[in-house]
Amino acid sequence: MKKVVLLLVVFSFLISCKDEPKKDNLEETKEDALSLAPVDNEMLESAVIYEANIRQYSPEGTFDAFTKDIQQLKELGVKVIWLMPMYPISEKNRKVTGGRDVEDIEDPEERKKYLGSYYSISDYSAVNPEHGNMEDFDELVQTAHENGMYVILDWVANHTGWDHQWITDHKDWYTQNEKGEIVDPINDETGESWGWTDVADLNFDNQEMRKAMIDEMLFWVEEHDIDGFRADAAHSVPTDFWETAAEEIRKVKPVFMLAEADNPKDLFHNAFEMGYNWEGHHLMNSIAKGEKSAKDWDDYMKKVDSTFQDDDYLMNFVTNHDENSWAGTVRERMGDASEAMLAMSYTLPGMPLIYSGQEYDMDKRLLFFEKDTIPKTKGKVYPLLEKLGELKNTNPALNGGKKAASYANVNTSAEDKIIAYKREKNGETLYYVANMTSEPVSFKAEIEGDFTEYMSGSEMSFSKDKEMQFGPWEYKILINK
Template sequence: MSDTVWWKSGTVYQIYPRSFQDSDGNGVGDLRGIASRLDYLAWLGVDAIWISPFYTSPMADFGYDVSDYCGVDPLFGTLEDFDALVAEAHRRKLRVILDFVPNHTSIEHAWFTESRASRQNPKRDWYIWRDAAPDGGPPNNWLSNFGGAAWTRDEATGQYYYHAFLREQPDLNWRNPEVRAAMHDVLRFWLARGVDGFRVDVIWHLIKDEGFRDNPLNPAFVPDLPEINRFEQVYSCDRPEVFDVVAGMRGVLREFGERVLIGEIYLPIERLVAYYGEDLAGADLPFNFQLLSTPWQADSVAALIEEYEAALPEGGWPNWVLGNHDRPRIVDRVGEAQARVAAMLLLTLRGTPTLYYGDEIGLGNVQIPVDRMQDPWEHNEPGHGRDPERTPMQWEDAPHAGFSTTEPWLPLSADCARRNVDEMRDSSGSILTLHRRLLHLRRNHAALSIGSYSTVSSPEELAQDLLIYERIEGSEIVRVVLNFGEGERRHALPDGPDWKVLLSSRPGRSGAVETGEFPIAANEGLILAPLPAD
């Protein structure tokens, strides 16, 4: 694998900095806290850390409203803390990926302060300003992703500005070449400090329809969905001109060698893969979130994998995600038993996996009392908040689970005394141990990290909840058998050599030798390799 680009063979670990480790006792995680846990991440076996925003911000959306792209918010530390973190990560052979938020700034950013000063200000066109509709209302029917209209009237200048999210997050005008140049310089600022790549926030939003046409009604809308789903977002995002913007970012990264560009894209597969760009000049990894919404059934997951693999452009490298800071925890979606199967799926599919902090200890959504809810989306549209999946990492059976010396900004899980790293790291049967063994198998078996993928399940096996596939690299073959069901199933190995169980999701079975037809327990995953012929 020495000739393979690092982001193809590696695993990315997402850190939500507010919730990973608090180093100064204020109940909020920070950069020094992350640095203090790098040995854990190296022990776990991940290859890169992606850190959600820590830039200077008034925190209307917890850092996704940036007021200085080249600064560190004092809540998280200093630029010197960041430089030390990068140096310590690189010393442990861990790459560092930053969250880049180019679609919108904070309303307190100096650029927006100038832009709203007058209609004649040189930075007026750095944001999206429009006259009112004939009735005096918003310019069109576009909605905010956090509920309500996506337009706010500025009384001083008499125009509306567009914000795809909170009114405190005005959208930049990426059709303006001055905006592109300024944001490219932001990328260069961090790349020069040693950053290994970027995850680009809402990359499919960056260009809007030039004519600002109304979005059409969504015939599939039902009232329990977030309000944004009332219309199909065909004019407010995913416009054809966006690919030129993505290619421009990719060009900046290539100035600094082999850096990775990851794009956040919540789109169907046929649109998602377009973000690889013409001749693969777009995002290296357009984030594939399909597992977040696909029914958790063997046949559905198998069909998804086949569809995605078939849609990839020639040379495009796949990637997979099971959780992040915006979506409910995998344990809550599939249950504790199947969360182990999910880990085996994520870390054995072809492509780059992204692991969300806390998933390796089976952390679920934490119930948040009403008086402790923080997410602005929850306040705008109750029931859609993201606090439950953003709670602090749980390190030990100690006050505040070792995350902080004081009450954390969000509550811990009720079972934090046993669901923590210290309790699980030496337990052979823990989900943490399973993740570590999976990650080390990926590193030690080229078939699992860069090998080809082929489905082996028969239609009958898929109907019985068994997903079976092989990863092959050169002469190495690895077979993965996943039981999505609640009952025991059987699988027949091909004639020939016996197969060794490299890893089971259930303790005690790893190392066993299987031949012919053999049982797979309920909620079990197995990784097998053929033994050499005598």
Template sequence: MKRCLQLLILLVLLVSFNPYHASANVDTTMQDEAVYMIMVDRFNNGDTSNDKDANLDDPYAYHGGDFKGIMDKLDYIKEMGFTAIWLTPIFENTPKGYHGYWTKDYYKTNEYFGTMEEFKALVQEAHERDLKIILDFVVNHVGPNHEWLNDPSKEEWFHPNQPISNWNDQAEVENGWLYDLPDLNQSNPEVAAYLIEAAKWWIKETDIDGYRLDTVKHVPKEYWFDFSSAIKAEKENFYLIGEVWHDNPNVIAEYEETGIDGFFDFSQNDSLRTAFEKSNQSLGWLFSNVERNEKLFNRSNFLGQFIDNHDMTRFSNLVLNQKEEPKSQLKKSLTYLYTAPGIPIIYYGTEIAMDGGNDPDNRRMMQFDSENNLVDYISKLGSLRTEHLSLTRGKMEVLHEDEGIAIYSRVYEEETIVVAINNTSEQQRVVLEGKLENGKRLMSLLSDSVIKSNGNQYTINIESGQSEIYELTEKADTNWLFIVLSSAVLGSFILILTLGIREVKKRSVF
């Protein structure tokens, strides 16, 4: 009986073993992450005692979000399949700095958000759920009317108070006061050392996992090299992702030499918003951008891909202005984000198709009781991205693209995933001939549909506005290994059951 039971367990493990997915146990890198972005003040109010003068009716005032509120929603974030959380700056800010980008003290938490002990607890709770914490870090400027401006010993800490008038002059871009914010002089050794030591201190004190670096192009490349080297030496596998807000990807690529791991892909963001804000738009630029990125960047898979963020009109708002349905258009754009090369970065509220115009309307308080949500869909996409390494490391190939209908594959080792997105207002039928391996089938990972090959052809029918994700697998009638092992498991079960019945009968006799 004992030996039979051991054999049964072994056979069950063999049957459940999938060689295509076994490599999912490899060490993860930045390209394997899926990031949920939170504006701390606008996410969830978990502790009303720190609200002070918060006012939900004033879009420029604090609204009450805090560390406790985020901690209360960690399971919510984890269950959607996210592996990392990017938090807007949490440091003490000058008055009205609800967004966090007006730093007052680099060594204190914002009292509206909670204490240092509460933030440490948040990091610990996140780590227990295998969630990384990425902090927004600003080295370009401090908050308006900062006390350092009145300190004679820090007179050389700032560039002269001049606005940026010529955005093509890099010296102006780096030295001018962005939005009239006091511009720090990183060429001053004291400033350079202060900022690096502060960044290292937060790593040592709280064990965070990465920094999102704000306004990178406004700081000299030489400084970023020193900053990156020092930070990377502080903690192994610490992530640095930089915001170089520029439409020209060549400009962004120049910053790879600084040691920053990845960057936000603003060029692709523009293409994504244009392609999916309404139906019947070509998706061709999305694939052209991927090809360009592979040639231009050494780490193109480390590029952050996003449909919107805290500095731009929400995607749902663009869709509504086109008289389209946000949930449908979001589903298609999210399908692309999760299955194309790069790191998907999802702005809080996207999962409920949150509306919002220009800043600060795009920073509304999160509503968790919304019925118009895509939580289940995002959760499914997150699971697929975790289970299939081809979606994070695979080579992309466009199999078909024609005015809004696109089919592409991601291939890694022995695994092939095929993605179909129909951004047209009609059902589409596409015959793929000679594009995929003969004699197999496409099994949907989102529904129960199966597409069998007809020679070297695969016919994909997809409804208007729908997306599908398939895995290329062996035909069921040729999977002899599965049949043999399944039969063995069934036979062993019957044998164990029979022996068990006999044993019971023997005991009942005596």
């Protein structure tokens, strides 16, 4: 009799479960994402950021193809994924390789291969069908969250594509010339066009447009659980817009905000956590070419120390989508100095960036307006990034956020040739020492003690009176034993 009763109870339970309405995918995504703590400064201290170019990441160019590899990014110490714009792209005035407009191409089949600029957006609240659908996007975000990574979207506030519905419905939301014609973005200093003829300049004097823009940003946070934004051309948009947007978004949940800007101090404190280290990056390129010296780097770091407040920090990089497509590959720009510069980008205050394909020794310029594909064979750089990522994730001496480890220049007898600095926090000490020339250098450095050279695992002793010899572009990362 007990068995019969038990069977009836189980049967009733199964029937009741069957009758319960199923949750939709979005609700499940939101519930699963709750297991990931909100963005906070502690996590950002040790984070590596990955710039994902969905179009070029795989032969398919889809969300799904990238999602399959998200778990692998943990091997590189990635904690933040920045998605390049994945919104629908305008067809009107679409740019093609070589600076032409798509209208200049008569052959309709030839036209099809030109997909346009990621930054010419026709709809802020949709995904580009090139990449898949919104469910595919949600799966990407959910997978990232399940693997302890945060997702930020590239937000293009300065302009829209010419197909955007706002142009039809709200012409006054755009900048116009004397004839009342909507114009592409203008250089405020020269009064001339930047040449970005595939986009229409937005008018931030219009308060209705500002509100609509913030509503579009909130859509992705509230409905799709994204964790922040990278602000394209942040310096071209009024700072008070970013401050208001950040304030409204943070009423929903904490987010991480990255500004494509490296100068205006007021961009940081009320809107953004991190900016771009553009000046430092360009200096790295110049040092690699022999145009600047190690002494120039020391002077630059003194400038950073006096310009920015203690809780400001910058994103360090040897490549990104702009540099790769327009200025050249890492190898083109940095040559034999590439590895030393990459290691330096991880040991500086701030957050290091990996751009899609960099981990696979990519030595080609990715096409910008057409379909292309990154390599997928692990060579020299992948294990290097694994090792550097582990160090960044685990050693407090490389904390780079609002409570960054200290940074101090180390004097050497060859200040024009040797970059040397010390990072310290919570009892951990790290030195970066590098010969930033194409010739061997003998030098003495004000470093005392016994260390483990992190990259090789070998033991090294330094003293102020000991002369060291480094080969061309040789570097050491020294950690206290």
